[in-house]
Amino acid sequence: MKLVLHGYFRSGTSYRTRLALNWKGVEYQYVAVNLATGEQHSDAYKALNPQGLVPALEVDGQVLTQSVSILEWIEEAFPQRPLLPNDPMDRARVRAFAAAIGCDIHPLQNLRILKKARALSGDDAEAGLAWARHWISLGFEALEKLAEQADGQNGFIFGNGPSLAEIYLLPQMFNARRFGVDLTPYPRLVAADDAARALPEFERAAPENQPDAV
Template sequence: MTSGLVLYGYWRSSAAYRVRIALNLKGLGYQNRPVHLVKDGGEQHASAYAAMNPQQLIPSLRDGDRTLTQSLAIIEYLEELHPEPPLLPVDARGRAQVRAMAQLVACDVHPLGNLRVLQYLESELGADEAQRGAWSRHWIATGFAALEAILADNAATGGFCHGDTPGMADACLIPQVYNARRWKLPLDDYPTIRRIDAACSELQAFRMAAPEAQPDAPAVQG
């Protein structure tokens, strides 16, 4: 389905990856406009992009004359306008649970490992590569330990984070698993997370959204 949606993203951005998964799960086509986060000091800081997204972060989603920002707000917007298939359960408690798992990743894990934070740690606090790696692994491990406990303890956990269809929590979790692997965090302690990651990796919506499947992914990835 062609939707007229335009996604400003970056192949390896966790937040853009979430939105790609949501768009694919809903079967919404979109134009992909890569924003290179490193080249020329970061294309997200260019004036045309900054005018559209004053945070100078990605992703942004254009829908007609309107720019939407913040990955979870974008996913909620897609859910409201294109309710099928749903990415949130029908009951308020289930919805709260899925949103909480999504926010565990999107508020308490991912922002700490973001590029701009790692750049600050290096330039202002002199953190070397090993310290930046330890920092990133620490916050992912802290978040994953909690999420594993939540998933393992909840009767609503199914083949995916909530029940047997993928939703908003899975769209946040899988990009964070990708980051965990990138930072070489062992995943042995998180069997439920590994199981859900394996289930998602079988689905076309997740495969098409993966960093290495994006047009701006380099041929050799660092």
């Protein structure tokens, strides 16, 4: 099976996908799409993904889009080293934690939204950053409580190893640091981030370790 991942080093959704593929031990070719220069809007890329978003994952010539769907496919196609627990209730809790990031935090501070927020504020760069910090902090308050209630071990949120929760958390923590969010109130999230980033598979997926990192 030939996999080609089209992504951007700093994209949270691309980061999630790299994390999952690396954890599963799946080989893939990485093709950078420069969001900063607008390459995602090119005719060539939109032929792959009409939305003009990353990531896009080619699987033997077929194209998958939207990181949520891609991650579900990865979990089903490569069941080794599962990212979801066996118990249906536990699976629902992990998915809820991930969705709190994927649905409620990340969309409000991705590149498109930040550019619009900045434009509406008279091209005030600080206003855009303040917007991002607000929504990240609000979401993290709830996630910290969810993490405190979970059964994690060895620093992880659920169980004794990484799950879909960390797959979503690491990119969001990366963005939180980029935008200057004070992480002191979220010790449980920081601990999970530290535990997961220490794994060699996850370290290889880090934005700074990608060939297009600048």
